[in-house]
Amino acid sequence: MAFNTAVSGLTAASTNLEIIGNNVANAGTTGYKSARGEFADVYASSQLGAAANAIGKGVSVSGVTQSFTQGNISFTNNVLDMAINGGGFFLLNDNGSNVYSRAGNFQVDNQGFVVNPLGNRLQVFNTTDTGEQTGGVGDLLIDTSLIQPSGTEVVEFTANVDSRDLNPALPFGTYDAFAVPPTAPVADEFNSSTSVTIYDSLGNSHVMSTYFERSASNQWNVHTLIDGVSQGAATPIEFLDTGAIKAGVGLNTSITVTAWAPKNASGDPTGAADQTFVVDLSDITQFGAEFAVTDVQQDGFSTGQLSGIEVGDSGVVFARFTNGQSRSLGQVALSTFTNANGLQPLGGSRWAETFISGQPITSTPGLGGVGLVQSGALEESNVEVSQELVNMIVAQRNFQANAKMIQTEDTITQTVINLR
Numbered sequence: 001m002a003f004n005t006a007v008s009g010l011t012a013a014s015t016n017l018e019i020i021g022n023n024v025a026n027a028g029t030t031g032y033k034s035a036r037g038e039f040a041d042v043y044a045s046s047q048l049g050a051a052a053n054a055i056g057k058g059v060s061v062s063g064v065t066q067s068f069t070q071g072n073i074s075f076t077n078n079v080l081d082m083a084i085n086g087g088g089f090f091l092l093n094d095n096g097s098n099v100y101s102r103a104g105n106f107q108v109d110n111q112g113f114v115v116n117p118l119g120n121r122l123q124v125f126n127t128t129d130t131g132e133q134t135g136g137v138g139d140l141l142i143d144t145s146l147i148q149p150s151g152t153e154v155v156e157f158t159a160n161v162d163s164r165d166l167n168p169a170l171p172f173g174t175y176d177a178f179a180v181p182p183t184a185p186v187a188d189e190f191n192s193s194t195s196v197t198i199y200d201s202l203g204n205s206h207v208m209s210t211y212f213e214r215s216a217s218n219q220w221n222v223h224t225l226i227d228g229v230s231q232g233a234a235t236p237i238e239f240l241d242t243g244a245i246k247a248g249v250g251l252n253t254s255i256t257v258t259a260w261a262p263k264n265a266s267g268d269p270t271g272a273a274d275q276t277f278v279v280d281l282s283d284i285t286q287f288g289a290e291f292a293v294t295d296v297q298q299d300g301f302s303t304g305q306l307s308g309i310e311v312g313d314s315g316v317v318f319a320r321f322t323n324g325q326s327r328s329l330g331q332v333a334l335s336t337f338t339n340a341n342g343l344q345p346l347g348g349s350r351w352a353e354t355f356i357s358g359q360p361i362t363s364t365p366g367l368g369g370v371g372l373v374q375s376g377a378l379e380e381s382n383v384e385v386s387q388e389l390v391n392m393i394v395a396q397r398n399f400q401a402n403a404k405m406i407q408t409e410d411t412i413t414q415t416v417i418n419l420r
Contacts, residue, residue: 002409008058009402012039015061016395023383024392031071031103031349032381034388038063068340071102071382073374079309080106080114083379086371088334089351091362092120093139100335100360102379103349114140118348124317124330125364131316131328137362140317140330144306147321149203151275152300155196157210158283159293163243165191165214172213172221177228178267184228185211191220192291198226199300200262200272203323210279218246218286224255224279231257239286247282255279301325311375315365334370335360 016037026032040062043054073083082104084090089100099120106122109115114122121139128134169188176183185193190211198208211223213234218241221234235255238246247253257279262272283295304323311317315332337343342356353360365373 003406005056005058006402006405006409008042008060009405010399012037012059012061013395013399013402017392017399019064020388020392020395023388024385027381027383027385027388029103029349029381030105030378031101032383033066033068033071033102034381034383035064035066037061038065065341066343066345067382068102069382071379073377074380075377077376078107079311079376080108081376081378082106082311082332083374083377084334084365084371085374088336088365088370089360091123091137091333091335091360092116092350093123094118094120094350097352098123098360099346099350099352100343101348101350104373105378108142112142112144114142116348118350120350123333124315125333127316127328127331129327131318131331133331133364137333138330140332142306142309142319142329146303146305147323147325147327149199149201149303149323150300151201151272151277152198152298153277154280155198155208155277155298156280156283156296157194157293158295159194160285160287160289160291161192161212161214161220162291163218163239163286163288165291167214167216172211172223172234174230175225175228176230178263182228185223185225189213190223194293194296196296196298198277198298199302200270200275202262202270202272203302204262204264204270204272205302206262208279212291220286222255222281224257226257226260227263229263231260237281237284243285243287245282245284245286253280253282255281311373313365313372313374315373331364332373333362334365334373335362336368336370337361 019035019037023034039059042057042060044057073085084102089102090104092099092101103116106114106116123137124140126134126136126138168190172189175185190213193209193211195207195209197205199205206227209225213221215221218239220237222237223234224231235252237252240246245253258276259274261274262270264270301323304321304325306319307322308320309317310320317329318326319329320326337360338358339356342354343351344354346352361368363370
């Protein structure tokens with residue numbers, strides 16, 4: 001009798017409906033990958049030499065495979081939402097065990113770690129402040145403490161002094177804004193000047209003023225004042241007849257401010273360390289044009305608080321601070337597998353490595369066959385609801401057909417029983 005055969009068909013159809021139902025239920029689940037039932041026919045004997053006309057004994061579920069095709073990417077307003085555009089999985093730390101996911105709906109926990117809704121920590125490659133890898137993988141931590149200030153070490157000028165200027169009417173003196181009474185340069189002592197904000201080791205801002213005094217043809221004296229206080233003798237510079245600054249032995253193309261002792265607005269020490277820094281004048285020119293400063297750069301900065309997070313396509317996570325600085329917190333690590341269908345589903349749009357999947361290959365986004373990271377976006381489920389509904393109808397028909405087979409078998413059996 002074919003009862004067992006029909007029952008196996010009912011079981012297979014029921015299992016198929018369970019798989020389809022799970023797909024439909026997760027049509028809106030971030031990072032979910034649709035599954036498909038795999039079925040195989042069953043024979044009483046699988047040995048070599050079995051009769052060619054052997055009758056099958058039904059069907060069995062040989063496996064459930066998932067489709068890791070790309071889901072649609074939807075955009076959000078959360079910068080920590082991340083979608084992988086291409087292959088690969090986010091690497092997560094689940095209490096010391098590695099798990100993998102395509103769901104990038106991340107948030108910050110109460111300790112500052114970036115986690116998924118289940119509390120698994122996102123793993124990143126360690127980097128320098130500028131985003132260069134230093135090796136090793138660790139948890140991504142968003143540190144909200146104040147950034148360490150940095151005293152100025154280099155100031156760079158790009159400017160032009162007017163070759164048509166005459167020598168000033170008065171010699172440039174020595175000045176101290178904190179003296180009683182205070183002293184300051186007057187217009188007849190210099191030809192032109194500019195200022196830039198610099199920082200001491202505690203992040204306090206100070207104003208450095210640079211005065212240019214023509215002393216002879218193609219020759220100038222450069223005076224440096226910080227907070228209105230002279231910083232030593234003038235630095236002489238010379239220019240070629242082409243207007244470029246003259247460089248060579250015994251010639252100056254920079255100023256070294258030595259042992260500057262930072263003071264506050266009252267003239268008292270700020271508590272910052274004595275500071276030595278360089279003022280680069282190599283880009284100063286002398287042309288027949290008005291004095292103009294086209295660029296001033298200095299590398300110091302004050303302390304600052306975290307103001308925002310940015311994630312680039314390459315997965316580098318940058319923190320922006322209120323002092324205008326930014327630094328890398330790490331680079332998102334993505335993993336691939338030789339056989340992704342061998343991964344073990346854990347729920348929560350997560351998978352675990354198995355022997356069948358092979359060992360993970362972890363690399364940075366855009367390299368090693370993995371995709372790029374899209375910040376402020378999430379990968380939707382790849383379930384095609386319309387296709388699943390069609391599959392559901394087919395599975396229903398299969399279930400009904402097998403049930404009818406049992407009914408038919410029962411009728412035949414009853415006929416045999418009723419023989420007299």
